[in-house]
Amino acid sequence: MYGLWTMVANDLRQRIRDKSVFIFSLIVPLALMGVLSLVFGGLGDDTVDLQPATVVASADDADQLGAALLGAVESLEIMDVTIKRAPAADVRDEMQASGAELGIIIPEEFSDAVLSGQAASVQLVQGSDATLESGVLISVVQGAVDQIAAGTVTAAAGGIAELPHQDLATLAQQAAAGPPLLTLTEGQAAAEQLSPRGTLVAGQAGLFLMFTVGFGVLGLLAEREQGTLARLRSMPVTAGTVITAKACTGFILGVAATTVLLTAGSRLFNVSFGSPLVVAALILCVATAATSLTFVVARLVRTAEQANVAQSILAMVLGIAGGAFFPVQGTGFAATLLDLNPIGAFIRGLGISAGGGTLNDVMGPVAVMLAFAAVGLVISRFLPDWGAQA
Amino acid sequence: MEVAEVTTKDVLDVRGLVRRYGDLTAVDGVSFHIRAGETYGLLGPNGAGKTTIISMVAGLIPANEGSVRVAGLDMTPSETEAKRIIGLVPQELAIYPDLTARENLKFFGRLQGLTGKDLTRRTNEVLELIGLSDRAGDLTKKYSGGMKRRLNIGIGLLHRPALLILDEPTVGVDPQSRNSILESVERLSVEGMAVLYTTHYMEEAERLCDRIAIIDEGRFQAEGTRDQLITLTGGVDRINLRGGGSTSRAAEALSALPAVQHVDSDGAGLMLTVSDGPTALAGIVTGAGDAGMSVTSVEIVRPDLESVFLHLTGKALRD
Structure with a gap:
C-alpha cells in the first residue's frame, strides 16, 4: 500500500504541476457551460414570476x-x-x-x-x-x-x-x-428530471469526467514513453500496483473535478442537486465507471496520442448519449442502451436527488454505474495488452 | 558456451536464458555470473540482444527458458524481493521531467523502501556523487543531457543495490559527462558493488570491465577477461602500409618473411597480419622498399576487442 500511495502522490503532484488537469477538468467545462447557457438562452429558468x-x-x-x-x-x-x-x-x-x-x-x-x-x-x-x-x-x-x-x-x-x-x-x-372527491396533489416524484440548466451542469460534469479520469491512463502511457515505466517495473512493486496507482490518480482527479464542477455549476447557474450525501455517492459511482473505461483504453492503445483520441471519442459518445448537451431518448433496444450509459445514469441520479430523492431512490442509477464499472474491468482483463506490445 | 564456475559470492547467476519474439530468437542460451565487486560487460553491436538480456535480469520481461537468480533469489517480473537487490539504469532516460532531481530521487527511493532520515541522507549523498547538489531543486526538464544522464544513474544507486545494471549509460553523452560516469562506475566496483554493464563502445568495456562477454545475434561469442579474449585472435598485429609503386611485387616479397602471416592488398596499399608487429616492422618496411614500393605511411594496429569481435563474427562492432 505504501508503494501504491507513493505513486499516487507522485502522479497527483505532476498533474497539478503541469496544470493541464485544471484546464481540461475545470476551466474548459465551466466555460462550455456558460457558452451553452448563452446559446440556449433562457435555459433553466425554473420559476415563473406571475405578475399582479x-x-x-x-x-x-x-x-x-x-x-x-x-x-x-x-x-x-x-x-x-x-x-x-x-x-x-x-x-x-x-x-x-x-x-x-x-x-x-x-x-x-x-x-x-x-x-x-x-x-x-x-x-x-x-x-x-x-x-x-x-x-x-x-x-x-x-x-x-x-x-x-x-x-x-x-x-x-x-x-x-x-x-x-x-x-x-x-x-x-x-x-x-365540500372538498372534491378526487384531488390532484402536485409534488416531486422520485424519478423527476433535472431542469434544463441542471441537466447542462450535470451533463458537462459527466462529460468532462471522462476526460479527467483519462489523465490516469495518459500517465501510464507517458511513463511508458518517457522510460520511467521500465524503471518502475524494476522496482519492488507489482505491475498491478502500478496500474492501480494510475487508476486511483484518475479516480481522485475525477471525483475532485466533478465535485468542483457541480458545486461551481450549481452556484453559477442557480440549480440544486439535493442531498450532498446522495450527490457524493453518485459522483463516486460515476467516477468508478469512468475509471474502469480507462483500463480498457490502456489495453487498446500504444501511445498517449492514441489514448487521447480514444478517450475523446468515448467521452463524446457517452456524454452526448447521456444527455450532456441535450436530452436524448430512444425506444426499444436503443432505450436500453441509453439507460446503461453511466453518464445518463449519473444525470438521472442527480435528477432524483434534486427532486428530494434519498440514497434508496438512486439505487437504480447507482447499480447501472457500478455494473458498467464491473463490465469495464472484466473486459479489460480479457483484452490483449497492445500497449505493452509496443 | 558453458557457464563459468559459480561461487557463493555470485550476486548474479544467469543460466540458459532464452527469449523469443515470434520466430525471432533474441537471446539464445545465454549463461554468465557476476561476483561482488566485479564489473561484467556485455559488448556487442546494436540489436545484438544486450537490452533483452538486461530486461530479463531486471525482471522486466520473463524468459522463455533459463533462470536468473540475484543473490540466490529467483528473478521474474512478479518477484519483488529480488528487485530490492538490483538497481537498474535503463538505456533511455527514466526520470520525471516535471519533478526536481531531489523529488525524483526521493520518489524512487521510497519505492525501494527507503524512508525518513535514511532517505534524506542517501538522497543528499547521491546528489553529491552525481554532482547535482546545487541544482537539486530545479525541474529536470531544465537540465542538460549530461545532467539527466547522471541523475538517471543516481536513481539506480540510491538504495545501494548489490547489483547495478547499466544499459548503455553513455549513449549520447558529452565527453566530460561520459568520463564522469565511467569514473563513478569504477568507484562503485571498488566499493564492492557488482556491475552489469552493456555497451557497444569497445573502449568503455576495456576500461571498466573485469570480464567481458562478446554478444552477437543473441548468443555469447566469447567470454573472459580482456587478455583472454585478445588471445582468441592469435595475438597477431596488423600493419598497414600506404604508398604507391609496385605493391604487387612488394606483397609477394613480404609474404615470404617469417613474421608475416597474411598480406592483403587494396588500391591504397598493403595490410599485413604479423606476429609481434613492432619487432617485424623494420624488416617489412625495408622489404617493401626493396620490392619497388614507395611507402608513404605505416600504421601498427595492436589487437583489441574490436579485432576480437571482427575475428569472431566477421564484422565490425559498429556495423
Whole structure:
C-alpha cells in the first residue's frame, strides 16, 4: 500500500504541476457551460414570476356561491389579484379601461340555480392579450365552477329521488362547499428530471469526467514513453500496483473535478442537486465507471496520442448519449442502451436527488454505474495488452 | 558456451536464458555470473540482444527458458524481493521531467523502501556523487543531457543495490559527462558493488570491465577477461602500409618473411597480419622498399576487442 500511495502522490503532484488537469477538468467545462447557457438562452429558468392581475367581476353581493367563486380567485397565493366590481353590461368596457386580464360575469340568482339543480352559466371574458396570468385565472375559475357544478348534480340527483326541497338545498350546498372527491396533489416524484440548466451542469460534469479520469491512463502511457515505466517495473512493486496507482490518480482527479464542477455549476447557474450525501455517492459511482473505461483504453492503445483520441471519442459518445448537451431518448433496444450509459445514469441520479430523492431512490442509477464499472474491468482483463506490445 | 564456475559470492547467476519474439530468437542460451565487486560487460553491436538480456535480469520481461537468480533469489517480473537487490539504469532516460532531481530521487527511493532520515541522507549523498547538489531543486526538464544522464544513474544507486545494471549509460553523452560516469562506475566496483554493464563502445568495456562477454545475434561469442579474449585472435598485429609503386611485387616479397602471416592488398596499399608487429616492422618496411614500393605511411594496429569481435563474427562492432 505504501508503494501504491507513493505513486499516487507522485502522479497527483505532476498533474497539478503541469496544470493541464485544471484546464481540461475545470476551466474548459465551466466555460462550455456558460457558452451553452448563452446559446440556449433562457435555459433553466425554473420559476415563473406571475405578475399582479386585475379581474373585473359582475356578481350579486348577496349571492353566496358567486361570492365564494370570486373569493377563490382573490385568495390566490401565487399571484396578486385585484377584483373590480362592475355591472354585467359594463364588464368589457371596464376591462378595456383598466387593462384587466379577465372578466367574470356571474348570473343573478346563481346560488339558487345551483342549489335547485338547474343549469347556470358563468361567463368569462379574456383580455386583449392572452397572458400567462389570464390563463392561470381561467384555470382557477374553471376549478371553482367544477366544484360548484357538483352541487348542481347532487341537487338534481336528490330531485330524481324525490327528496324534500329543503333537503335538496342542504345537500347541494354541502356538495358545492365540500372538498372534491378526487384531488390532484402536485409534488416531486422520485424519478423527476433535472431542469434544463441542471441537466447542462450535470451533463458537462459527466462529460468532462471522462476526460479527467483519462489523465490516469495518459500517465501510464507517458511513463511508458518517457522510460520511467521500465524503471518502475524494476522496482519492488507489482505491475498491478502500478496500474492501480494510475487508476486511483484518475479516480481522485475525477471525483475532485466533478465535485468542483457541480458545486461551481450549481452556484453559477442557480440549480440544486439535493442531498450532498446522495450527490457524493453518485459522483463516486460515476467516477468508478469512468475509471474502469480507462483500463480498457490502456489495453487498446500504444501511445498517449492514441489514448487521447480514444478517450475523446468515448467521452463524446457517452456524454452526448447521456444527455450532456441535450436530452436524448430512444425506444426499444436503443432505450436500453441509453439507460446503461453511466453518464445518463449519473444525470438521472442527480435528477432524483434534486427532486428530494434519498440514497434508496438512486439505487437504480447507482447499480447501472457500478455494473458498467464491473463490465469495464472484466473486459479489460480479457483484452490483449497492445500497449505493452509496443 | 558453458557457464563459468559459480561461487557463493555470485550476486548474479544467469543460466540458459532464452527469449523469443515470434520466430525471432533474441537471446539464445545465454549463461554468465557476476561476483561482488566485479564489473561484467556485455559488448556487442546494436540489436545484438544486450537490452533483452538486461530486461530479463531486471525482471522486466520473463524468459522463455533459463533462470536468473540475484543473490540466490529467483528473478521474474512478479518477484519483488529480488528487485530490492538490483538497481537498474535503463538505456533511455527514466526520470520525471516535471519533478526536481531531489523529488525524483526521493520518489524512487521510497519505492525501494527507503524512508525518513535514511532517505534524506542517501538522497543528499547521491546528489553529491552525481554532482547535482546545487541544482537539486530545479525541474529536470531544465537540465542538460549530461545532467539527466547522471541523475538517471543516481536513481539506480540510491538504495545501494548489490547489483547495478547499466544499459548503455553513455549513449549520447558529452565527453566530460561520459568520463564522469565511467569514473563513478569504477568507484562503485571498488566499493564492492557488482556491475552489469552493456555497451557497444569497445573502449568503455576495456576500461571498466573485469570480464567481458562478446554478444552477437543473441548468443555469447566469447567470454573472459580482456587478455583472454585478445588471445582468441592469435595475438597477431596488423600493419598497414600506404604508398604507391609496385605493391604487387612488394606483397609477394613480404609474404615470404617469417613474421608475416597474411598480406592483403587494396588500391591504397598493403595490410599485413604479423606476429609481434613492432619487432617485424623494420624488416617489412625495408622489404617493401626493396620490392619497388614507395611507402608513404605505416600504421601498427595492436589487437583489441574490436579485432576480437571482427575475428569472431566477421564484422565490425559498429556495423
